[in-house]
Amino acid sequence: MLEIKNLHARIAEDGTEILRGLNLSIAAGEVAAIMGPNGSGKSTLSYVLAGREDYEVTEGEVWYKGENILELDPAERAAKGLFLAFQYPVEIPGVATMQFLKTALNEQKKARGEAELTTPEFMRQVKQAAGELKINPDMLKRPLNVGFSGGEKKRAEILQMALLAPQLCLLDETDSGLDIDALKIVADGVNALRSPERAMVVITHYQRLLDYIVPDTVHVLYRGQVVQTGDKDLARELERNGYADLIEQHAA
Amino acid sequence: MSDHAEKNARPPATAAETSVFDSYDARIDALPGSSAVRRMRDRLMSELQDQRLPHRRMEAWHYTDLRTLLKAVPEAFGTGGEAKGVAPLVDGSNVLTVNNGEASVEGAPEGVSVSRFADRLNDESVVEFLAAQGPEDAVSRINGAFVSDGLVVDVAPGTVLDAPLEIQAVHSTGQAHTRFPVTIGKGAKGSIVERQCASGEGAAFTSSITDLTVGDDAEIDWIILQEQGDADTHLARVNLRLGANAKLMLYVVNAGGKLVRQEVRAVVEGEGSDFKLRGINLLGGESHTDVTMVLDHTVPSTTSTEVLRNVVFGKAHGVFQGQIRVAQAAQQTDAQMACNTLLLSDDADFSAKPELEIFADDVQCGHGATVADIDKNHLFYLMSRGIPAARARGMLVYAFLAEVVEELDDERLVPALESVIAEWLRANG
Ligand SMILES: Nc1ncnc2c1ncn2[C@@H]1O[C@H](COP(=O)(O)OP(=O)(O)OP(=O)(O)O)[C@@H](O)[C@H]1O
Numbered sequence: 001m002l003e004i005k006n007l008h009a010r011i012a013e014d015g016t017e018i019l020r021g022l023n024l025s026i027a028a029g030e031v032a033a034i035m036g037p038n039g040s041g042k043s044t045l046s047y048v049l050a051g052r053e054d055y056e057v058t059e060g061e062v063w064y065k066g067e068n069i070l071e072l073d074p075a076e077r078a079a080k081g082l083f084l085a086f087q088y089p090v091e092i093p094g095v096a097t098m099q100f101l102k103t104a105l106n107e108q109k110k111a112r113g114e115a116e117l118t119t120p121e122f123m124r125q126v127k128q129a130a131g132e133l134k135i136n137p138d139m140l141k142r143p144l145n146v147g148f149s150g151g152e153k154k155r156a157e158i159l160q161m162a163l164l165a166p167q168l169c170l171l172d173e174t175d176s177g178l179d180i181d182a183l184k185i186v187a188d189g190v191n192a193l194r195s196p197e198r199a200m201v202v203i204t205h206y207q208r209l210l211d212y213i214v215p216d217t218v219h220v221l222y223r224g225q226v227v228q229t230g231d232k233d234l235a236r237e238l239e240r241n242g243y244a245d246l247i248e249q250h251a252a
Numbered sequence: 253m254s255d256h257a258e259k260n261a262r263p264p265a266t267a268a269e270t271s272v273f274d275s276y277d278a279r280i281d282a283l284p285g286s287s288a289v290r291r292m293r294d295r296l297m298s299e300l301q302d303q304r305l306p307h308r309r310m311e312a313w314h315y316t317d318l319r320t321l322l323k324a325v326p327e328a329f330g331t332g333g334e335a336k337g338v339a340p341l342v343d344g345s346n347v348l349t350v351n352n353g354e355a356s357v358e359g360a361p362e363g364v365s366v367s368r369f370a371d372r373l374n375d376e377s378v379v380e381f382l383a384a385q386g387p388e389d390a391v392s393r394i395n396g397a398f399v400s401d402g403l404v405v406d407v408a409p410g411t412v413l414d415a416p417l418e419i420q421a422v423h424s425t426g427q428a429h430t431r432f433p434v435t436i437g438k439g440a441k442g443s444i445v446e447r448q449c450a451s452g453e454g455a456a457f458t459s460s461i462t463d464l465t466v467g468d469d470a471e472i473d474w475i476i477l478q479e480q481g482d483a484d485t486h487l488a489r490v491n492l493r494l495g496a497n498a499k500l501m502l503y504v505v506n507a508g509g510k511l512v513r514q515e516v517r518a519v520v521e522g523e524g525s526d527f528k529l530r531g532i533n534l535l536g537g538e539s540h541t542d543v544t545m546v547l548d549h550t551v552p553s554t555t556s557t558e559v560l561r562n563v564v565f566g567k568a569h570g571v572f573q574g575q576i577r578v579a580q581a582a583q584q585t586d587a588q589m590a591c592n593t594l595l596l597s598d599d600a601d602f603s604a605k606p607e608l609e610i611f612a613d614d615v616q617c618g619h620g621a622t623v624a625d626i627d628k629n630h631l632f633y634l635m636s637r638g639i640p641a642a643r644a645r646g647m648l649v650y651a652f653l654a655e656v657v658e659e660l661d662d663e664r665l666v667p668a669l670e671s672v673i674a675e676w677l678r679a680n681g
């Protein structure tokens with residue numbers, strides 16, 4: 001479903017290279033965990049996949065469902081089923097949450113040539129998804145993410161994901177900022193979306209999340225490259241020993 | 253160069269000035285009014301001929317050099333046939349119209365009495381009313397010289413307007429000059445919409461003055477929606493006074509015109525009164541739009557806030573000049589002014605000039621101005637959810653205005669204004 005080949009990307013503004021020849025391949029139905037030290041390029045990878053302009057791809061390819069998506073803008077990628085749950089969701093004053101959700105949903109449907117949702121049907125879906133994620137409906141009356149607590153923002157990201165029903169989900173540290181109960185709720189939400197047609201990339205620092213969302217593969221990112229790939233046991237090993245060995249290896 | 257030398261060295265009249273002077277000569281005999289009014293019109297025109305159109309060396313016109321910006325003035329009046337009326341902003345409004353500078357008194361609701369300004373021009377008492385307020389008051393000179401009609405509106409004390417009252421000044425092409433003396437009686441409440449709009453294909457040159465006297469305890473939202481055509485020049489002025497404990501929100505929406513000057517001359521002279529100026533400037537193309545306010549607080553314990561939100565696309569240029577003067581007697585005045593601009597192109601530009609003149613010592617006054625572009629993190633976030641760039645940008649522009657839109661007291665006006673903004677963005681964004 002996703003095939004990343006020799007991806008190089010730099011910060012557009014100052015030319016600093018962050019991703020340096022990254023290779024990664026993820027099959028439909030797969031849940032892949034990405035781990036790696038702070039600053040190794042995990043969020044950058046997720047942004048480059050989503051199409052953020054601040055980064056410039058200088059080399060390499062990204063194939064998604066058989067299409068090289070690097071030429072598409074973020075909205076086009078989203079309409080093709082790519083979704084990024086942000087590490088730091090932004091607050092947007094003046095944009096009503098419900099209006100935003102409805103616009104996003106219907107714009108995606110429009111782009112795919114599907115019928116738009118009626119308001120009652122939309123309301124029903126939001127209510128159901130919010131209920132499952134234990135999101136207080138009053139929160140949805142506020143402007144987008146404005147004044148949401150850290151944990152509420154993460155839950156709202158998963159709510160969006162549930163509504164938009166994407167095919168490739170990138171979750172960037174969705175566990176950070178969540179209390180133990182919320183972690184369980186969010187993990188249940190993510191697990192409910194697991195399906196043979198859907199792939200997930202779960203970026204995290206902690207085994208705790210992977211206890212709930214058990215990955216098929218684990219990849220370690222370091223200095224803009226995938227330096228190690230394994231199964232769920234690799235995550236446990238990293239939890240025990242940290243990245244010291246790895247860093248030493250690469251320093252040598 | 254001395255004043256005298258400058259006067260002698262006055263450059264030849266511009267094409268626009270010549271058209272203004274010539275059209276006066278051609279028009280004057282057809283204009284209504286007593287002989288005293290005729291003398292006043294002649295005086296205003298000769299002052300204008302002396303001074304010419306205002307230019308950047310006049311302080312009040314520093315950012316809007318009318319002599320340079322105004323390239324041509326159509327000499328005909330109300331041509332292009334009957335102007336097309338427009339649907340009221342809010343369904344069920346009571347609508348009064350002035351069509352191509354000719355008023356009709358039909359349509360007033362209970363508690364509101366209406367007469368034609370053309371009739372008032374036969375009344376001696378109107379003469380001083382037409383005079384200009386100082387040497388830089390070109391808008392009153394032009395309007396006073398040419399005004400053909402308008403509506404005199406009296407809202408009886410205690411009246412509560414349960415639907416908005418909408419006054420439409422519509423015109424096709426050519427010149428149209430209107431005047432609206434309005435008196436709001438004690439304790440009256442409601443929303444009044446003033447539409448300034450064009451339906452013609454060609455260029456228009458319009459002026460309009462509203463004189464608004466708000467009685468004690470009255471609570472009024474006065475919304476000016478200016479939607480002149482792409483080639484039109486519109487010169488407007490609101491003279492307003494607030495009585496004791498009166499509340500007035502003057503809400504100016506500029507969404508059209510090529511060259512627009514909207515002046516606000518406000519006198520907060522009733523104790524306990526509150527004045528609000530809200531401005532939404534939607535600017536695009538190569539237009540030039542200027543909102544200039546002079547506000548006097550003359551008595552103790554009054555408040556005012558001014559909030560302008562400007563959205564500037566293309567090569568448009570916007571101006572806000574806000575001068576607040578607090579008299580020595582006006583203790584406990586609280587006056588706050590903010591001017592926020594969203595610049596959406598490299599060639600767009602907005603000049604803000606706040607000015608506070610404070611002679612009382614126990615007051616709270618402040619002002620602030622910001623200029624920004626759309627936040628690209630916000631844009632990315634919306635687009636990452638599948639919202640295409642243009643739509644996402646529109647949502648963010650609206651978000652920038654939302655706070656001010658929601659201040660309208662009549663809930664029916666909020667969606668109406670939202671659709672004006674959405675439509676403008678579709679055409680210009
Ligand atoms: N827009 C940017 N401007 C400047 N530096 C950036 C930018 N984006 C990323 N970087 C830098 O690139 C490196 C990789 O950042 P990135 O956010 O991808 O790391 P990460 O692996 O997600 O880290 P963390 O685990 O802390 O979230 C860091 O050194 C970061 O400071």
Ligand SMILES: [Mg+2]
Pocket residue numbers: 042043044087172173
């Ligand atoms: Mg990160």
